[in-house]
Amino acid sequence: MKPTRPKSSPAQLIPGIVAIAATASSAFGAGLVLQEERGSRFRDIELHDRFDADGDGRLDRSERDLAREELGDRPPRRRRGGPPGGRAREERPRPETLADSLRIDPDDVEAVPRLEGTGLYDRDVLHTLFLEFEEDDWHQEMVAFHGTDVEVPATLLLDGRPVGEVGVSYRGNTSFDMPAKKSFGISIDAYDDDLRIDGHRTLNLLNANGDDSMMREVLFSNIAQDYLPAPRANFVRVVVNGVYLGVYGNVEQINKDFTRANHGSRKGVRWKVPPDFSGGGALAYHGPDRSEYETSYELKTDSAGPEEWDALIEVCRILAETPDEELEETLPRHLDVEEIIHFLALDNAMVDSDGYYSRGSDYYVYMDPDGIFHLVHYDNNETFGRGARGGPGGRGGPGGRGGPPPGRGPDGPPAGFDPDEPRGGPDRDLRRPGPDARDDRDQRRRGRGGGRGGRGRGGGGGGRGGGGGVTQPPLAFADDAETRPVIARILAVAAWRTQYLELLRRIVEVELDWENLGPRIDAYRDLIEAHVVRDPFHGDRARFRNALYGDEGSIRSFAEQRRRFILEHPSLAPDADDSSGRDASSEEGTSRGRDPR
Template sequence: MTPYRHALLLASVITAATGVTLGSVVSLAAQEQGRRFSDVELHDRFDANADGRLDRAERDLARKEAESRPPRRRRGGPARAEERPESPRPETIPDALKIDPDDLRQTPRHEGTGLYDRDVLHTIFLRFEADDWHDEMVAFHGTDVEVPATLLLDGRPIGEVGVSYRGNTSFDMPAKKSFGISIDAYDDDLRIDERRTLNLLNANGDQSMMREVLFSNIASDHIPAPEANFVRVVVNGTYLGVYGNVEQINKDFTKRHHDTRGGVRWKVPPDFSGGGALAYHGPDREEYADKYELKTGSAGPEDWDALIELCRILKETPDEEMEETLPKHLDVSEAIRFLALDNAFVDSDGYYSRGSDYYVYMDPDGIFHLIHYDNNETFGRGRRSGPGGRGGPDGRDAPGGRGGRGGPPQGLRPDGPPPGFEPGEPPADLDADRRGRNRSRDRGMGRGDRGRDRNQRPGGRGPGRGGPGRQGGGMTQAPLALADESDTRPVIARILAVDAWRAEYIETLRTIAENDLDWANLKPRIDAYRTLIEKDVIRDPFHGDRTGFRDALFGGEASIKAFAAERRRFLLDHPSLDPDRQKSSTSDSGSAGDSKAADRSSIR
C-alpha cells in the first residue's frame, strides 16, 4: 500500500471518529506522498529544547543517526556507491589561499551594489564554529539539518544562517560542493537584498564555469528567470573558489516577477520517464504526487486538481478549440518563449530532453507558468538522452520507442553516463536527424529545496512511449522537434498544432538564433565575465586551470563559442525557420531524432 493510499484509509477512520473533513486529510495524504522528494527529517527529533536550531551536542546525536542510514537512492536510479576517498580539502593544506574580510585589498566592499549585479564579484564569507564543518555537512546531506554559520558579504556582517550541501551528482562526484544557504534559518526577518535563500553552485563538469549563469542571464531577457552572477566563497578564512550565485525560485521570485507571494509552485525533478511533462495520467492525484514536487506548504487538493486539469486540457482538447481554451489555464506566449530557449540552447536536462528539470507555477488567478532551472547542461554540454521519437516495436531500432521497467535509455549504463563519458568531457554534437523536500513552511533552498537538484543518472523505470530512448538532441535538434509527441511532450505538440502559436514559436526561435546565439552579442557577455572572474578561477583550489577555462569558452568543438556558431548556423539554415516558407512546413515534424517522422506532416 502506497503512503498516499495508506493516508486515505486513515482519512476515513479520522473522519468517522472526529468529524475532520476528508478534504483536509487528503491534503495531508498528498503531502505524505510528496515525502519521497523530501529530506530525511531529523531536525525536530533532535531539537531537545525546541528552540528551532540544533546546537553542537544535538547535531552530534543527529549526525550519528544520519551516518547510520544506508545511502540514499536516487530517483529512478540505484543507490549511491560507497563514498569515494576525497583529495585533501583546501582548508587542510598549509599554503591554502587565505582571504581576510577586513583587508580591503583582498575584499572590496562593493557598496551600493545588488546581490545579483552582473558586473560585481561579491565575496561570501562563512564562519563555522568548528573545523569539521565539511564532515558535518557531508553527514547531513539529504537530511533537513542545517549547520549554523555566520555570514559576511564583502566583509559586512549579515548574521547567522543555516548552511547545507546541495545536489545529487553535483554532490557525489566533485570535491567542490554546492552550498544551499537559508538566510532566514534563525531570524525570520533576515534578508540579503530582499532574498532569504542563496544557491552557490559548483558548475559541476563545466570547465567554463559559465553555462548556468549565461543561460539564466539570456533567458531573463525573454521570460521570468532566476537572476544569476558569480561570487567568491571563503570558509573559515580559506578560499574555496568561484561559484555561480543563482536565485531560488520561491516566493521572493514570484513577488519580483508576478507581484505576489501567492500561488502554488511545483518542481519537476529529473526523471527519464518524462512523466512530469504535463502529460495526463488520469484524474487520480496519486499519479501526479510522485512526479511533481510540491513547494508550497499551503497548497490543497484543489491546487492539485488545477494542475491535473491543465494536463487533461493538453491531452483531450480538440485542436480547433485549443486556441480559445488553453490561454485560460496557461500563459501560452510565455510558454512559447520557454520552449524556444530550451530548444535553441539544447538543454539536455530540460523539457525537450527529459520532460523534467523545470518549475510549474500557478499564479493566484489560476494561470500556469513554466520556469527554467538547473541550467548547467545548456550550450550543448550534456550527453544524456535527448528527445526520442515514436520508434519501433521495442524502442531499440528507432529513437524513443516504447520503454519499460528496469532499464535506462539505450547507450546509458544503469549507474552512470554513457561509456567513456565523465563530467567535464566535451559534448557530442549528436545528429538529431539520426538519433533521436519540503517542511511545511516555505523556506526556499533552506529546509525545503536544497540538496535535491537530482542530476541523477538513469535507472529504474525505463523511458515511456516516445520518451527519451536514445541519445539525441545536440547541435542538430530540429526546430519543430517533438511536434507530434502529444502524449509525451504535450506542451510542445499542442502549441505547435495551432497555426498562430506555431508561427510565434518559429519567429521566437529565429530571433533567439539570430541575436542570442550571434557571437557578436554573446562574446561581450562572456568577455565581461571572463575579465571579472578569470583571476579568481585560476586561484580556485578545485579548478586552477587557465587553459581548460579558456578552451571551454573559446577553444575547440566543446567550447561555448563553437556551440553558438554551429547551433546558430543549423537553425538559421533550417527550412522551417525560413521566413519565406509557409508556416505549415512539414520538413521536421516528429521527434528530434526521427528522420522518418521528418518526412511527414505534423499539421493536424
C-alpha cells in the same frame, strides 16, 4: 518568529541587508524517510525537531552529534537501476587541510572590495561571501547531514561585513556525489525570520558541476531574463573559515519572493519538477488519480491542497484532450501561452540537456492566483551544448531513453532524493513549523506521437533517440503530444507555431551571434578568470579558456554551430509548409522559450 539568540542587527551593519533564506528540500530516499507516505520521494529525513532538545530553533554541536549517531545506521543509498550509491569518494585532500591553500581575511579591503551600492545579483560585480563555522569539521558534518533537514549554523559575511547567523547545507545529486567542490544552500532566515539580503531569504551557491567554463548557468539565466521571468544569477567568491573555495554561481531561488517580483503576487502555487528521465512530469495526463502526479511534481507551497492538485491535473487533461481546432480558444484560459512560447524557444535554442525538451523535467510550474499556469527554467548548467546525451525514442516505439549521466541509474536520481535545492523545505513551508487509470490516448490523438511502451513512463515519440546537441531541430517533439504535450499542443496552432519559429530564429540570430555573445563572455571572463585560476578545485587557465573558446565542446563552438544549423533549417525557410516542418522535427532529435523587452 523563530527563537533566536541576541545578535547585532545586520541592518545596522550593512545598509540594505535584511537576508536570504534557504528553501527547498533535497531528500535521501532510504533509512528514516517515511516511504509509504504520498510524495515521500521529495522528503528530507526529518531530524531537526527531534534533536532540538532545548527548543531554541537551532541544533548546537551536542544536539547535532546525537543526530549524527542516529544517521550512523542509515543504509547506503542505492540508485535505481545502478550499484549502491554511498558517499562520494574524494580523491584529493580538502583545501582547508592544506597549508598552501589561499587564505582570505574579511578585513583585507584590498583582497575583498567593499561593494556598497551593488545588488546581490549585480552581473558586473564579484561579491565575496564568507562562512565562519565554529567547528573545523564543518565539511564532514554537512556531508553527514546531506539529505536531512539539519542545517549547520555559521556566521555569514558579505564582502567582509557581517550579515548574521545562517543555516548551511550541501545541495545537489551528482553535483554532490561526484565533485569534491560541493554546492551550498544557505538559509539566511534559519534563526531569524527577519533576516534578508536585498529582500532575499535564500542563497544557492552552485559549483558548475562538469562545466569548465563556470559560466553556463549564469549565462543562460541572464539571457533568459530578457525574454521571460527567470532567476537572476551572477558569480561570487566563497571563503569558508578563512580558506578560499573558489568561484560559484549565485542563483536566485524560485520562491514567493520570485513570484512577487515577476508575477506581482506571493500567492499562487508552485511545483518543482525534479530530474526524471521518464518524463513523467511534462504535464502529460495520467488520469484523475492524484497519486500519479505526486511522484513527479514536488509541491512547494504548503497552503496548497486537493483543489490545487486538481487544477494541475485538469490542465494536463486539457492539454491531452482538447481537439486541435479548439486549442487556440481553450489554452489561454489555463496557460500563459505567450510566456510558454518563449520558455520553449529558449530551451530549444540553447539546448538544455536537463530541461523540458530533453527530459520533460527540471523546471518549475507556477499557478498564479488567477489560475493561469506558467513554466520557469531552473538548473541550467547543461545548456550551450554541455551534456547533450540523447532523448526519447522514435515515434510508435517504446520510447528508449538517452543514456543517463555517469553514476545514475536509468531512472535518474534515486527515490527519495531531491537533488537540486538547499535544505529547509519550500520557503521553509514544508519543514518544521514556520511561515508560509489513464485513458487510451492514442485513438484520441489519432496517431499523433508515439506510444508509451506500456504503463511505465519511459515512453516517448517525436524525435529519434540520440537527439539534442547542435542538431536538435526547431520542431522537435511537435508530433509528440504523448510525452511533450506542451510543445505538441502549442505548436499545433498555426499562429503560435509561426510565432515560436520567428522567436527561435530571433534568439539564435541575436543571442548566439558571436558578435553579441563574445563580448558578454569576455566580460564574465575578465570578472572571474583570475579567481578561477586560484580555485582549488579548478585552477587551470587553459581548461577554462578552452571551455569558452575551443574548437570542440566550447560555448563558442556550440553557438556558431547551433546558429548555423537553426538558421539553415528548412522549417525556418520563408516558404516552408506545415508538413515539411513537422517531418523535419520528427526525423531528427530532441532537447528548451519572449521578445526582449
